[in-house]
Amino acid sequence: EVQLVESGGGLVQPGGSLRLSCAASGFTFDDYAMSWVRQAPGKGLEWVSAISWNGGSTYYAESIKGRFTISRDNAKNTVYLQMNSLKPEDTAVYYCAAVFRTTTQGMTNLKNYPYWGQGTQVTVSS
Numbered sequence: 001e002v003q004l005v006e007s008g009g010g011l012v013q014p015g016g017s018l019r020l021s022c023a024a025s026g027f028t029f030d031d032y033a034m035s036w037v038r039q040a041p042g043k044g045l046e047w048v049s050a051i052s053w054n055g056g057s058t059y060y061a062e063s064i065k066g067r068f069t070i071s072r073d074n075a076k077n078t079v080y081l082q083m084n085s086l087k088p089e090d091t092a093v094y095y096c097a098a099v100f101r102t103t104t105q106g107m108t109n110l111k112n113y114p115y116w117g118q119g120t121q122v123t124v125s126s
Contacts, residue, residue, distance in 0.1 A: 002026035002115050004096050009120030012086055016124070020081040022096030022117055030054065030074040032115075033099050033107045036081045038092035039119075048094070049081060050107040059107060064090070086124045093119040 008020040020036070035050040049070040050059045058070050069082040079096055097113040099106065106112050 004117035006117045006120040009122045011123045017084045022079045024077045029077040034079040035097045037095045040092040088124045091124050095119045
């Protein structure tokens, strides 16, 4: 059974940091590109960041570029999202998602992702 389990969310003040983790099981992790996707209250899904199957390439949405860093540890079957300089507009449920080796364009297309986690809430507020 494929499982993606996010953790690390919570309440943080503006300017603060959080590190999200996503533990994967039930598939060959290092054959899959991974993404973080978020959904703010009342809005649709927004792709945030992606990392290639071997970690060699990373991609970021303009809205978070320079503040967030995606990484992965294939030995631990885990992908991370380090979030710094958080803003209230970063408040959302954050999901991780997995897609079998694909192109750069494929990694940013949410329709390509068959596996999703249950999400973790991030709230940025003073």
